[in-house]
Amino acid sequence: MAPRTIPIIDFSQDPNVVAEQVLAACSTIGFFYMVNHGLPQDQVDRAFALSKEYFDLTAEEKRKHLIQEHNHGYSELYSETLDPEHQRQGDHKEGFNFRNFVNGKPFCPLPDLFAQNEDFLQSFSRYPRGGEASYQDTVRAGAHSDYGSITLLFQKDVPGLEVQANREEWIAAPLIDGSILVNVGDQMQEWSGGLFKSTLHRVTFLPEHNHVDRYSMPFFVHPEDATPLVPIPSSLVPPSSIQKDENGQVLTAGGHLLRRLQATYTYEK
Numbered sequence: 001m002a003p004r005t006i007p008i009i010d011f012s013q014d015p016n017v018v019a020e021q022v023l024a025a026c027s028t029i030g031f032f033y034m035v036n037h038g039l040p041q042d043q044v045d046r047a048f049a050l051s052k053e054y055f056d057l058t059a060e061e062k063r064k065h066l067i068q069e070h071n072h073g074y075s076e077l078y079s080e081t082l083d084p085e086h087q088r089q090g091d092h093k094e095g096f097n098f099r100n101f102v103n104g105k106p107f108c109p110l111p112d113l114f115a116q117n118e119d120f121l122q123s124f125s126r127y128p129r130g131g132e133a134s135y136q137d138t139v140r141a142g143a144h145s146d147y148g149s150i151t152l153l154f155q156k157d158v159p160g161l162e163v164q165a166n167r168e169e170w171i172a173a174p175l176i177d178g179s180i181l182v183n184v185g186d187q188m189q190e191w192s193g194g195l196f197k198s199t200l201h202r203v204t205f206l207p208e209h210n211h212v213d214r215y216s217m218p219f220f221v222h223p224e225d226a227t228p229l230v231p232i233p234s235s236l237v238p239p240s241s242i243q244k245d246e247n248g249q250v251l252t253a254g255g256h257l258l259r260r261l262q263a264t265y266t267y268e269k
């Protein structure tokens with residue numbers, strides 16, 4: 001049975017205790033808050049300030065770097081639909097995703113603002129205030145699991161994230177000052193033979209969203225595209241079937257990501 005609240009894990013404890021708590025969280029609810037993690041708050045604040053500065057640019061400026069299949073660039077309001085089976089409309093949020101830097105170089109040319117602040121880049125999302133009245137769903141970012149290994153999420157000012165505990169009940173993921181919310185993604189679930197849970201989560205409209213923009217920064221941790229998604233040898237990892245792609249090959253991290261992006265994004269050429 002997964003806990004009904006998201007556990008808070010103090011990373012300044014004895015590492016063995018931390019490891020036990022991480023194992024318990026990842027194998028039940030698939031989410032935990034990391035506190036005393038050592039990442040200075042002023043760096044987080046600077047990254048949020050950079051994200052605000054970027055989203056405040058004109059639509060024309062932002063559209064110069066529209067996201068394409070390679071998953072790098074700007075996504076406009078409604079262009080991503082995280083839960084295509086249940087949503088009537090795309091997500092009420094805008095975002096900017098970055099691909100891994102290789103040899104210190106970004107995958108594609110960056111907007112000037114980002115090129116001058118490379119140390120602070122991760123995925124940025126903004127959920128603009130208002131809009132619920134004209135929006136057809138009460139959900140702003142559809143229910144989904146993350147596609148990578150783990151995600152480190154920073155939220156600011158207003159909550160809205162919900163996590164599905166026990167595969168049925170939605171529980172709120174409140175803001176906890178100075179914490180990083182960590183969750184297991186699909187790749188980690190595969191590597192652990194299903195021991196670690198890649199849990200559904202979503203963002204819903206809250207009354208305060210009428211007045212306040214909501215910003216979040218998910219840092220999606222991904223391995224090299226060619227990494228196979230096969231269970232790692234461990235006494236804790238149960239034997240499980242290995243996922244294959246359309247060509248009968250073992251599914252890779254990059255293959256899985258591509259599948260998910262194709263199902264959830266509408267790209268403009």
Ligand SMILES: O=C(O)CCC(=O)C(=O)O
Nearest residue numbers: 125146155161203216218
């Ligand atoms: O904005 C949030 O709080 C979460 C967003 C999210 O789950 C995602 O972008 O994968």
Ligand SMILES: [Fe+2]
Nearest residue numbers: 144145146201
């Ligand atoms: Fe997510």
